[in-house]
Amino acid sequence: MQNMIETLGVALGDRSYPIHIGTGLLKRLDLILPHIKQKKVVVVTNTTVAPLYLAMLRSTLESGGISVLPVVLPDGEQFKTWETLNQIFDALLGSRCERGTTLISLGGGVIGDMGGFAAACYQRGMPFIQVPTTLLSQVDSSVGGKTAINHPLGKNMIGAFYQPKLVLADISTLNTLPERELKAGLAEVIKYGLIRDPAFFAWLEEHLEKLLARDASALTYAIHRSCANKSEVVAADERETGERALLNLGHTFGHAIETGMGYGEWLHGEAVAAGTLIAAELSHRMGWLDQNALERIERIFVRAGLPVFGPRLGAARYLELMSHDKKVQDGKLRLVLLKDIGKAVVSDQASDAQIGAAIEARCT
Ligand code: NAD
Ligand code: GLY
DSSP states (O other): OOOOEEEEEEOOGGGOEEEEEESSGGGOHHHHGGGOOSSEEEEEEETTTIIIIIHHHHHHHHTTTOEEEEEEEOOSGGGOSHHHHHHHHHHHHHTTOOTTOEEEEEESHHHHHHHHHHHHHGGGOOOEEEEEOSHHIIIIITSSOEEEEEETTEEEEEEEEOOOSEEEEEGGGGGGSOHHHHHHHHHHHHHHHHHHOHHHHHHHHHHHHHHHTTOHHHHHHHHHHHHHHHHHHHHHOTTOSSGGGGGGTTHHHHHHHHHHHOTTSSOHHHHHHHHHHHHHHHHHHTTSSOHHHHHHHHHHHHHTTOOSSBOOOOHHHHHHHHTTOTTOBTTBOOEEEEEETTEEEEEOOSOHHHHHHHHHHTBO
């Protein structure tokens, strides 16, 4: 008997695609095969994930007569660079991959973002499949088509919107995920509650310990609900001309932390957690978010074992790093702030002095 799977979709017309969530999905040729057009695929992964899951995915594909070219990259946010991206192109060209060859990203958000960007560029676009293996990538980065590499001056600054054909989220892979990475993923899960789903936030307050204990049904529910929120937003605003910006709650501060501390020092989810608390602090100081809501937000991040204070880089350095943010318009910084739990807005109303004061209050 096959394990239960849940399926939802991202509705983007003829570029719509399914997201399958469940256990044992790396073995499900029937779910993958309909999305592959040629007899050869490239699997982009890294030195940590390859020994864990490459053989399993490979044997599934080979059982369907598909040959697999593995591309195993170094592991880490510090390798999300041009140089590493070029290793993918070297492998694709070296083994004569065609425009119709499918590229599969097997790994966390770093591999997903880099593989996706390579797929967007190679011969101006080859088919792409996301097989996310971290909580963060299953709830966020594998869905929605944002692909990128980092630049020394800013996170995810070079990239493309490029949608996958399929997202296969096998929650069995989360059993090998280090504790710190699981917690980092929870930051993006909590985000959906904060920006648009207050009932989900309340559910998380009740079930956080189950998620930390990797309870399969709690994880499936949280991943499903996160993906449902994300796919609704992406379907409404694929290119981030409006609502999609709300998915960046805490990210403007968080990206400043990641870049300012050196890529890989703070995990993305950790930086987003501290950044969310700075955004909540600022929202409170602007009179938008009440004390009770601020305390609820701080409490859930503390319970998730995530940082609620950023590193003390100095407000001026934060503001300098944040000036590269992709939401800057006509030189003016726009931030995602909270009016309440479940209600986020994009605002340019906070002055540098107000932003600086919130940063100083929320950094240690
Ligand atoms: P990651 O890709 O670095 O993975 C975290 C660590 O876990 C790595 O060491 C990885 O090798 C390891 N790993 C992966 N799966 C594993 C498994 N099943 N068992 C054991 N170890 C495993 O980090 P992440 O948190 O998945 O992703 C963060 C990245 O995602 C950042 O670069 C961020 O910018 C990006 N991101 C992109 C989007 C988007 O919309 N495209 C959204 C959010 C974040
Ligand atoms: N992670 C933000 C987005 O996909 O828009």
